[in-house]
Amino acid sequence: MLVPPDNFAFVEDGLYRCSQLDAINMPFLEALGLRTIVWLDEEKPPRPINQYMEDNHVRLCHLKESSSVPEEDESLQFQEWMVLKPSLVAETFRILLDYKTYHDCLLVDRSEVMIGLLRRIQRWSYSSISNEYRLFANTKANYAVENYLELVNIELVSSERLLDLEEEEEESEQFEEPKSVENELSMSPHLSVSSSPQIPKNLLKLVEMRRQKRKQRQERQTSVSGPGVSFYKPAGPVSVRVRLPREENLPMWFVDLRTRWEQEA
Known part of the structure; x- marks a missing residue:
């Protein structure tokens, strides 16, 4: 029996999300044919998940705020409304948007926040972003996170x-x-x-x-x-600068979205 992880969902082609992983979810992950897991948690993955990644040659990207580099911009260090460190956000998107290196990717933990930021990049309306956030956060929905998703701005910078x-x-x-x-x-x-x-x-x-x-x-x-x-170009004052991978490494959904946006602008 295939049991999907909690809050599992398809985000974009080759990109999935969930809130946590357990040993019972391993057969389901094998059916997906994952190649990368982005683990946004301070704790290391448990042993069954490590064994699954080793057996299936899945790359682990363990990102945590305690090991993220200090912010270069001092103005970002004291903004309490920022739920996630800008350096952590930038590093996560560097991986999520590099489909040539980190393809077939599953984002684990804090995915409701990171996917909300991805929707900002995709130019979703705030009402759509907040509705999706509340759907996946459920009883853990937090006003501070919704405020963060509304205020934060992402600057995309090509290599x-x-x-x-x-x-x-x-x-x-x-x-x-x-x-x-x-x-x-x-x-x-x-x-x-x-x-x-x-x-x-x-x-x-x-x-x-x-x-x-x-x-x-x-x-x-x-x-x-x-x-x-x-x-x-960001919609407002720049808060987080995200370095994009090379043009040939970008996912097709991103390139198509960018092209449509430019044509309609």
């Missing part, structure tokens, strides 16, 4: 665009734009406005290199962005 952002941040730390000639002259009592300022050649070289990098970034962004540019 190529994230590299550009990282380069920009690195450059801003290592190099500052030279001051204007007028400012330099006004600050120096020994220079006359009529005199020709001597700018070091290495400084001119750095400026030119930076201009070339900016030009290359703009060309690369134009070539890789294509459809989905406005789809990636």
Whole structure:
């Protein structure tokens, strides 16, 4: 007899959800042909589940908040309304949206919150998101979670665009734009406005290199962005930045949704 896990449901092609797993659910999971289990719990999976994954060559992704990296943005560290850490959300979606590496995936525990965030990415209305959350949370439905699902914003960043952002941040730390000639002259009592300022050649070289990098970034962004540019932009202030896998690794339902959104926008 095949017994599905508690709150088991089909989410999208190759993606499933449930609230917990027991040994009695193992024959059902074998029928699904899973390849990945994302375990959102502080405790490790029990022995029967570990044995099932070992026997069936199922990849385990054990994600927990206690081991998630500290938030880079200090403003995110003290927002009490955030039910899940942004770093945990970003890492979970990095896995869920990478169908080439983590295909046929089951999300276990806290799935009602994570799927609610996925619906935000899919541009569901808040009423639809809250209704689905209440359906699966049942008696455990929490106003704080509903508030979180309404307020949180997800910024989708392509791998190529994230590299550009990282380069920009690195450059801003290592190099500052030279001051204007007028400012330099006004600050120096020994220079006359009529005199020709001597700018070091290495400084001119750095400026030119930076201009070339900016030009290359703009060309690369134009070539890789294509459809989905406005789809990636969040509806409000950015709270969580999610790095998307490479274009060829994205699930077809995501690509189709992005295309339809761009056509209707």
